[in-house]
Amino acid sequence: xAPFQTRSFRFQWPADLCTAWALEMETLILxxxxxxxxxxxxxxxxxxxxxxxxxxxxxxxxxxxxxxxxRRVLASMRFAYAALxxxxxxxxxxxxxxxxxxxxxxxxxxxxxxxDIGMRTALVGATVPPQHLMAAxxxxxxxxxxxxxxxxxxxxxxxxxxxxxxAYAAITAIHLGGALLTLRADSxxxxxxxxxxxxAPAAPPSPWRELREGLAYIWHTPVLLAAMAVAALVNxxxxxxxxxxxxxxxxxxxxxxxxGLGWLVASFAGGALAGSVLMGxxxxxxxxxxxxxxxxxxxxxxxxxxxxxxxxxxxxxxxAAAGAAQSISMLALSMLxxxxxxxxxxxxxxxxxxxxIYPLPLGLLLAGALIPRIGYAWTAHAMLATGxxxAAAIAWxxxxxLWRADAPGNLRAVPPA
Numbered sequence: 446x447a448p449f450q451t452r453s454f455r456f457q458w459p460a461d462l463c464t465a466w467a468l469e470m471e472t473l474i475l476x477x478x479x480x481x482x483x484x485x486x487x488x489x490x491x492x493x494x495x496x497x498x499x500x501x502x503x504x505x506x507x508x509x510x511x512x513x514x515x516r517r518v519l520a521s522m523r524f525a526y527a528a529l530x531x532x533x534x535x536x537x538x539x540x541x542x543x544x545x546x547x548x549x550x551x552x553x554x555x556x557x558x559x560x561d562i563g564m565r566t567a568l569v570g571a572t573v574p575p576q577h578l579m580a581a582x583x584x585x586x587x588x589x590x591x592x593x594x595x596x597x598x599x600x601x602x603x604x605x606x607x608x609x610x611x612a613y614a615a616i617t618a619i620h621l622g623g624a625l626l627t628l629r630a631d632s633x634x635x636x637x638x639x640x641x642x643x644x645a646p647a648a649p650p651s652p653w654r655e656l657r658e659g660l661a662y663i664w665h666t667p668v669l670l671a672a673m674a675v676a677a678l679v680n681x682x683x684x685x686x687x688x689x690x691x692x693x694x695x696x697x698x699x700x701x702x703x704x705g706l707g708w709l710v711a712s713f714a715g716g717a718l719a720g721s722v723l724m725g726x727x728x729x730x731x732x733x734x735x736x737x738x739x740x741x742x743x744x745x746x747x748x749x750x751x752x753x754x755x756x757x758x759x760x761x762x763x764x765a766a767a768g769a770a771q772s773i774s775m776l777a778l779s780m781l782x783x784x785x786x787x788x789x790x791x792x793x794x795x796x797x798x799x800x801x802i803y804p805l806p807l808g809l810l811l812a813g814a815l816i817p818r819i820g821y822a823w824t825a826h827a828m829l830a831t832g833x834x835x836a837a838a839i840a841w842x843x844x845x846x847l848w849r850a851d852a853p854g855n856l857r858a859v860p861p862a
Contacts, residue, residue, distance in 0.1 A: 454581060457565070463622045467530065468526070469595075469600070470615075471600075473597050476689070477706060478544070482543075486690075486693045486813050486817065487814065487817070488544060490685075493806065498555040506522075514632035516568065516628070522561060526558075526620045532550055568631075583724045583726070586724070587718055587722060589717075590718035590720075593711070593714030594715050598707045667845070670843070671734075671839060672782055675738075676775075678835050679744070682829065682831050683744055683829075686751070686812075698821060716766055717768035719772075720770065723773070724772065733781050734777070738774075738836070740770045747764075747766040748763075751764055752822060782794055815827070
């Protein structure tokens with residue numbers, strides 16, 4: 446619990462929790478709504494893809510955060526989430542809600558949403574002392590994972606019991622709470638370099654130049670480039686099966702209702718929460734690069750078992766294991782990015798990290814097109830086989846940066862006893 450000694454983190458953690466809770470409720474509620482209203486897995490995957498259309502803008506938002514301060518940009522994004530949730534609330538209250546309107550709002554929200562994870566991670570890295578950073582990352586990750594559990598169960602339960610209007614009134618209020626708490630965190634803005642006496646201060650570089658510098662920094666740093674490749678791969682081949690396709694899997698594979706969907710989503714998130722807690726306790730003693738690779742491989746193995754499961758109970762157990770492996774792998778990846786980058790570039794690095802999410806909507810749309818043609822099982826097998834082969838190729842291509850025990854990416858934050 447040492448990170449809570451930092452005042453900024455005491456406000457940021459509940460702010461992140463509120464935002465993650467509200468976003469997860471929205472994803473489950475609206476995904477189920479689109480699937481039920483249209484009966485089309487392609488519409489469902491289009492809804493999932495639209496939530497990530499802003500991925501390409503993430504580096505620009507990261508650059509803006511480096512200039513204006515992470516807190517200011519992050520709080521502005523979260524006030525925008527509240528406004529968009531208010532639009533859905535108004536449409537539902539007036540009886541004008543439709544799948545087309547849901548997709549339109551999802552597209553607008555998708556311009557900002559992909560940057561939220563990177564911004565909150567960069568703000569933690571900028572405000573928490575280095576000796577507490579691993580624990581802070583694990584605790585911060587629990588805000589997302591616990592929100593997926595609570596958000597999935599609460600979202601399904603509230604809609605089933607009280608309807609869309611009451612659910613979205615709660616979501617809007619939670620978003621507002623998260624935005625207001627974000628304003629109480631520290632700015633996350635690095636101190637400017639003191640001017641040399643007798644020398645005129647240099648003009649600040651353009652945002653485009655800063656963005657190019659950040660991308661060049663990643664390209665010439667092998668461990669950062671390898672971590673970005675892993676992030677892009679799992680977003681293309683693993684996350685669609687445990688995220689955007691889940692309403693289809695719940696209804697058409699396991700023949701469950703909305704509450705059953707909530708339990709499936711909560712199982713994956715519960716395992717991820719356990720993985721986050723574990724990494725918060727012992728992650729500093731692990732080798733980050735190797736941990737990322739082993740976690741990735743275990744994640745694919747658990748998803749393969751999930752695809753073959755036909756009993757909901759067994760599927761939930763395998764999803765929980767997949768969630769734990771996912772959390773361990775992605776937390777190790779985040780630590781590689783934070784520890785392997787200069788503080789001046791952190792906003793840009795984490796913004797560029799969100800570019801690795803761009804394959805996720807591509808994977809969703811590809812799955813939505815293939816499932817009606819070759820079936821769910823064949824589509825899932827093709828995605829997982831592709832993921833395993835490419836993960837092995839990444840591990841081999843960057844073996845000096847990812848596998849050697851003395852590589853910078855494998856240095857432990859806490860020396861072994």
